Amino acid sequence: MDIVLQAIAFVFQWQNLAALLSGTIYGIVIGVLPGLGPSAGMALALPLVLKWHPATALIFMGALYKCSNYGGSLTAILVNTPGDASNAATILDGYPLCEKGKGGVALGISASAAMIGGLVGMVCLILCAPLLAEFALKFGPAEYFLTAILALSIIAAVVQGATIKGLIAAGMGLLLSTIGFDVITGQLRFTFGWAPIEDGIPLIQALVGLFAVTQALVLAQSAEAISRLTKLSGSFWEGVFTYFRHPMAIIRASAIGLFVGILPAVGQSSAGLLAWAEAKRESKHPETFGTGEPEGLLASETSTNACMPGDLVCTIALGIPGSVGAAIFLGVMIIFGIIPGPLVFAEKADVIYSLFVALVLSSFVVFILGATVARHLAAVTLLPNEIIVPSILVVSLLGSFAIRNMMPDVIISLVFGIVGYIMLRGGFTPIPLLLGLVLGEMVETNYHRALMISGGSYSIFFGSVICKILILLTILSLVGPYLGPFWKTLTQGEK
Amino acid sequence: MFKSARILVIVVAVCGFLWAPAFGADFPTKPIKLIVTAGAGGGEDTEARALAPFLEKHLGTQIMIENQTGAGGKIAFEKFQKVEPDGYTLITYTFPKSVIMEFQGKTGYRTKDFTPIAAWSRSSQLLVVHADAWKTFDEFLKAAKAKTLSGGLSGRGSTTHLMGLIALDELDIKANWVPYEGAAGSVTALAGKHLDFTICLSTSAVSLINAGKLRPLLLFSDKRDPYLPNVPIPKDLGFTMSFIPTLRGIEAPPNTPPAIVKILEDAIGKAAKEQGFLDVAKKRQIVLQPVSSKEFGKAVADVYTKIAKFQDMLKQ
Numbered sequence: 073m074d075i076v077l078q079a080i081a082f083v084f085q086w087q088n089l090a091a092l093l094s095g096t097i098y099g100i101v102i103g104v105l106p107g108l109g110p111s112a113g114m115a116l117a118l119p120l121v122l123k124w125h126p127a128t129a130l131i132f133m134g135a136l137y138k139c140s141n142y143g144g145s146l147t148a149i150l151v152n153t154p155g156d157a158s159n160a161a162t163i164l165d166g167y168p169l170c171e172k173g174k175g176g177v178a179l180g181i182s183a184s185a186a187m188i189g190g191l192v193g194m195v196c197l198i199l200c201a202p203l204l205a206e207f208a209l210k211f212g213p214a215e216y217f218l219t220a221i222l223a224l225s226i227i228a229a230v231v232q233g234a235t236i237k238g239l240i241a242a243g244m245g246l247l248l249s250t251i252g253f254d255v256i257t258g259q260l261r262f263t264f265g266w267a268p269i270e271d272g273i274p275l276i277q278a279l280v281g282l283f284a285v286t287q288a289l290v291l292a293q294s295a296e297a298i299s300r301l302t303k304l305s306g307s308f309w310e311g312v313f314t315y316f317r318h319p320m321a322i323i324r325a326s327a328i329g330l331f332v333g334i335l336p337a338v339g340q341s342s343a344g345l346l347a348w349a350e351a352k353r354e355s356k357h358p359e360t361f362g363t364g365e366p367e368g369l370l371a372s373e374t375s376t377n378a379c380m381p382g383d384l385v386c387t388i389a390l391g392i393p394g395s396v397g398a399a400i401f402l403g404v405m406i407i408f409g410i411i412p413g414p415l416v417f418a419e420k421a422d423v424i425y426s427l428f429v430a431l432v433l434s435s436f437v438v439f440i441l442g443a444t445v446a447r448h449l450a451a452v453t454l455l456p457n458e459i460i461v462p463s464i465l466v467v468s469l470l471g472s473f474a475i476r477n478m479m480p481d482v483i484i485s486l487v488f489g490i491v492g493y494i495m496l497r498g499g500f501t502p503i504p505l506l507l508g509l510v511l512g513e514m515v516e517t518n519y520h521r522a523l524m525i526s527g528g529s530y531s532i533f534f535g536s537v538i539c540k541i542l543i544l545l546t547i548l549s550l551v552g553p554y555l556g557p558f559w560k561t562l563t564q565g566e567k
Numbered sequence: 568m569f570k571s572a573r574i575l576v577i578v579v580a581v582c583g584f585l586w587a588p589a590f591g592a593d594f595p596t597k598p599i600k601l602i603v604t605a606g607a608g609g610g611e612d613t614e615a616r617a618l619a620p621f622l623e624k625h626l627g628t629q630i631m632i633e634n635q636t637g638a639g640g641k642i643a644f645e646k647f648q649k650v651e652p653d654g655y656t657l658i659t660y661t662f663p664k665s666v667i668m669e670f671q672g673k674t675g676y677r678t679k680d681f682t683p684i685a686a687w688s689r690s691s692q693l694l695v696v697h698a699d700a701w702k703t704f705d706e707f708l709k710a711a712k713a714k715t716l717s718g719g720l721s722g723r724g725s726t727t728h729l730m731g732l733i734a735l736d737e738l739d740i741k742a743n744w745v746p747y748e749g750a751a752g753s754v755t756a757l758a759g760k761h762l763d764f765t766i767c768l769s770t771s772a773v774s775l776i777n778a779g780k781l782r783p784l785l786l787f788s789d790k791r792d793p794y795l796p797n798v799p800i801p802k803d804l805g806f807t808m809s810f811i812p813t814l815r816g817i818e819a820p821p822n823t824p825p826a827i828v829k830i831l832e833d834a835i836g837k838a839a840k841e842q843g844f845l846d847v848a849k850k851r852q853i854v855l856q857p858v859s860s861k862e863f864g865k866a867v868a869d870v871y872t873k874i875a876k877f878q879d880m881l882k883q
Contacts, residue, residue: 111606115613119620255746255748257723258671258724268638271639386755390774392754392758392775396606403610407847411773411774411777413775477634525745
């Protein structure tokens, strides 16, 4: 307890508070800028902080890393362009809310989610990081494979209402995820000699296409402008109140985000998507998801914000980074002489707990910035569509270029734009495609690895306790929706 | 505003044109672009960014770092093959990944053609096991001969894979290779006891080794690692083995004039000795070893013959 009090006292020194505030603001700006994620942000800021006190520098970097996600959600909500892969699900309900003129509400929800999701994640990180890290180590290839299958089973809920078309889209996503270098066999698959897709379909570039470009095409085609409301309805604080009216949804989304974050081999982009899909399944009105449903935004945002502290669990407690951003944060820690690993809590407790205290504080800083500065950004959505949509197109394609400094990435976005447009015309939703694309590689490579380790024996898939639990959950997730009505028929008889 | 900007551009262009004939004699006269073939913040990028300010000091010009990721650097290498060899565009990467790529499939470049300038650090692969498993390399070897063990790799066709193949060949054992994407995956799986051993760079496993969760058994090098002084090398145990050293250095495009190479080589050599760079290297446990243009060139030639021997196995 002493160490925590010391850490609090340390963080409240003026230079550390300044580092916290500037790191938070810098992180949000980096998140807002297209094509710049937390990784590039930290690399660019490194020379600046190199001479600082290690703890102060880490507070700056940690705040930057943690809050860039909020910046990314601002652009996802307001201009339909995710700042980073972790904001993939934010656009699903965030942007439609803006179209309804409820930009303020959406910003209120996202700021609350940044605070609550971040806080829940941080509390778990502080209280039981070493324990959670031990848990993560129990996940081998077989467990990862079953986790991915469980996640895929959620698609069944997403596609409700248009099952066949949804499954077709999910299948397409899975097929697309096989493109590129196969990690296991070392073969290039379906690249047709085109180097830009050798690493697989780049996710943000595909997202820009499926959402921003598709929307521009829809607008270009309709003769009259799709005019939006001329006035904003609903304020930032209405969004905040909406958020806190759903405590159960918040808990579920935080748990999913934390779980995804803790497992080093599960991509952060899936945190938001899975929480969104789960919220849709639990909802009494699933049909409103994707059309500007506050609960959908709540779930995806809370989950992504809880995911980041989860990601730091293995990074700090084991020295194993769970994402590119975490890998860079790990590098930064090493440069300042703090070697993450099981020993760090004993050897460098002062620095680590100062960092934790600062990150908890930064959750509040983000909310305050959201409530005072960012909420005015909702006015952007009042611009007429003829102006805003082409601007979105320019900004998002620029972002798509800037990620790897490559023109072919813009072509990828345009192709996905056309695909998205055709899907929309045919009554398909792109969300199952996105889930397939995100989860496909995890299913495939871990299936392969598990069988390589077991020497071809399938018993590895139900050997451990975790495997058995995952299989049970998957079965429940698939048949669950039918159990309720079935039970009713049994007890009340056929009507 | 725009008018003045245009005038500035013209002035700069004219100056550049006027200075151009003096080329070679007083190189460099404009900023140098340094291409990093991995994303911002990784090992490659961090070393380049740590060295850049000191390189700027000794060259008297600005160094602009550009990250060209994509297909593990292949896209950057292919572009680099056709770059003007004027010394103003350089590349840094973890050698020999470009050579391995050439053996794995068709590439539009040849590492042999590039002009090596200098390298500053080398790293060696490490054989790591779980601390609950074998205590010494001999115990490991006995177990590996009795049954086929599962070994983690940081990627099929990576330098760890190549080193693993060479080691197995010379130790006369077989292994069941399980490729991951990067060392983080294979080290985690080893710590969770899902694998029997892993081959990785020492920096990827250092925290878990220090914490006593993993145990390093053998360093694939002809010299012990100063940061891991207790880990034996094959020579200590009576094995002769050839190694794939991993070098971090800078290369210029094909056919760069020797005068420019000399200027750059000297500057890199001096920059890598600056205290500021040494400090970063120590914290990241980078083993520094200056490699001249000539030695770098020899390493490139050597690695082709070594990899050719294992080409079929890499493709399996």
